[in-house]
Amino acid sequence: MRSVPGNTDDKKQIGAVIPAAGMSSRMKAFKPLLPYRDSTVIECTVGAVLKAVPRAVVVLGNHADEVERVLKNRFGDNVNIVCNPDYRETDMLRSVQIGLQAVGECDGFLLLPGDMPAVGSDTLKALIEAFDGEHMVTFPSRNGRKGHPPLIAASLIPAIQSYRGDGGLRAILSDVPQKVIELSDRGITADLDTPEDYAAMLDDSAD
Secondary structure, rough: OOOOOOOOOOOOOEEEEEEEOOOOOOOOEEEEEEEEOEEEHHHHHHHHHHHHOOOOEEEOOOEHHHHHHHHHHHHHHHHHEOOOOOOOOOOHHHHHHHHHOOOOOOEEEEEOOOOOOOOHHHHHHHHHOOOOOOOEEEEEEEEEOOOOEEEEHHHHHHHHHHHOOOOOOHHHHOOOOEEEEOOOHHHHHHOOOOHHHHHHHHHHHHH
């Protein structure tokens, strides 16, 4: 397996898929471009990923042109933009399936939703370091609660691509060998679905 410069471990070839196609209906505002820290939610999410892996696939839908412009201006060719044309009618699994078509050769991939800007790059590097090839998925955990992103073995990609049942990605991952690593990163369990979630995340980032 050839190595990729920039990976935490040169023996591991790790990709990344960032689904960010949703409607943001509960937020009552478009989540990816909400201000966060010194930029936006989506820029912080993608920026953390690119500190751990050399390239990331970002799946867009709602306001795709606007988000693509922001990401390309910030990250250039380090982001590969693809679109879910059916984002209004489909769930995140469909965006993941589209993203995996562009992820390329890898041993595994990080799957980080675009609305999780508080996840630290050290967390992503720790997941890559813990990825051992024996477990199909490696999760971060805080205080015993699993969070995002999972690092999923490439051997699961065919099953993800072909899945058409209920339960989405959770159903696919529930019955495969898992590894869980305990971390202190509050961002791995920080949801960003409502205005209250956003206010709480801004308060945390100011600490």
